[in-house]
Amino acid sequence: MPPGQSVVPRLRRLDLGVVPRVPREKWDFRVTGAVESPLRLSWAEFDGLPRVRITADFHCVTGWSRLANVWEGVSFREVAARARVKPSAVSAMLYGGEGYTTSLPLSVLMDEDVLFAHTLDGKPLPEEHGGPMRLIVPKRYAWKSAKWVRQVDLLEKHELGYWEVRGYSDTADPWTEDRYSL
Ligand SMILES: Nc1nc2c(c(=O)[nH]1)N[C@H]1C(S)=C(S)[C@@H](COP(=O)(O)O)O[C@H]1N2
Numbered sequence: 001m002p003p004g005q006s007v008v009p010r011l012r013r014l015d016l017g018v019v020p021r022v023p024r025e026k027w028d029f030r031v032t033g034a035v036e037s038p039l040r041l042s043w044a045e046f047d048g049l050p051r052v053r054i055t056a057d058f059h060c061v062t063g064w065s066r067l068a069n070v071w072e073g074v075s076f077r078e079v080a081a082r083a084r085v086k087p088s089a090v091s092a093m094l095y096g097g098e099g100y101t102t103s104l105p106l107s108v109l110m111d112e113d114v115l116f117a118h119t120l121d122g123k124p125l126p127e128e129h130g131g132p133m134r135l136i137v138p139k140r141y142a143w144k145s146a147k148w149v150r151q152v153d154l155l156e157k158h159e160l161g162y163w164e165v166r167g168y169s170d171t172a173d174p175w176t177e178d179r180y181s182l
């Protein structure tokens with residue numbers, strides 16, 4: 001366990017208090033910015049992409065960890081390859097459907113355990129935990145795991161997201177208790 005964390009039996013819901021509810025037939029997922037082939041995927045198209053499954057712990061900066069979550073979804077790598085990310089891209093901004101943002105360097109996102117997850121513990125991802133789809137970045141504190149992702153924008157210059165501009169660490173490594181940037 002990373003220092004300062006304690007185990008909880010279930011994920012606790014933590015967000016800005018707004019759940020964006022989008023019917024599957026209106027849902028889309030866009031990949032924009034520094035890419036050769038911008039993508040706009042319908043739910044059916046996204047759901048049809050090759051799947052990966054990982055088992056990973058989830059560490060919230062407020063001190064709880066839920067261990068051994070089984071996430072299934074589409075790897076960031078897979079999406080990046082389909083959009084043909086330009087060599088000039090250095091990072092990406094993730095947009096949650098309710099206005100939340102977070103960003104990560106491309107080198108972190110290209111890790112094989114980073115995925116756009118639509119399934120948790122064998123069931124469709126519950127709405128309050130980011131369904132129909134969220135990012136999962138197991139090696140970072142959970143605010144990097146954006147819920148309700150609708151867009152990923154590839155950047156040629158790194159930018160900060162919602163919590164990162166409010167004093168939370170941009171690197172967010174649980175193992176070094178890298179919680180705050182102040
Ligand atoms: N879209 C969106 N994603 C978000 C957040 C949010 O407010 N909006 N909160 C983050 C934070 S701070 C945490 S701890 C996790 C919590 O995920 P959970 O509610 O599924 O446990 O979601 C992260 N992703």
Ligand SMILES: [Mo]
Pocket residue numbers: 014060061062142143
């Ligand atoms: Mo959090």
